[in-house]
Amino acid sequence: MDKDAQFKAVIAANRDRIYRICCCYVHDEDERQDVCQEVMVHIWRSLSNFQSRSQLSTWIYRVTVNTCLDNLRVAQRRNRLIEERLPGDEQEKYIAAFEPDKALEDDVRHLHECIRRLPTLEKALISLYLEDLDTREMASVLGISEGNVRVKLHRTKKRLKDLWEQSENGS
Secondary structure, eight states: OOHHHHHHHHHHHHHHHHHHHHHHHOOSHHHHHHHHHHHHHHHHHHGGGOOSSSOHHHHHHHHHHHHHHHHHHHHHHHHHHHHHHSOHHHHHHHHHHTSOOTTOOOHHHHHHHHHHTSOHHHHHHHHHHHTTOOHHHHHHHHTSOHHHHHHHHHHHHHHHHHHHHHHHTTO
8 A cells, every 4th residue: 555545544544533632632723723734744754654563543642642742832832932022911812812711511622621621641541541542552652551541540530520520610
């Protein structure tokens, strides 16, 4: 199979998963689409180097999570630069544009809002859990043991439940 056909097949099989993982990290829809495109560019560039040491889906999750994390680091740097250069009232307008909408009623969006509040590792873990990866695959993607995945996943579910309840109660 040539590179174009292989790439198209990989993207067709994983486009929705890539998007859902990006939803956990990126609130703004336009920015989310940009990150998804960036993931696809990374996959295009690296697909021929994939050595089948893990499952293709595991590799794609890793590429997607790493791209999302890189995007968050860039956004944090950008926000620090803006905070240093903008007057106080302009900072608030800019930062408010990137905050999650607190009035969302849709449960899926509410879930993603809660997920975005989790620490980075927990965010990655819950996004992989929502994609129905087993603990072995999660451990491979995250670089931690299966036992550690089970413990962290249990704690993350509890924390996510607490975040959900707090936001429903207006806390």
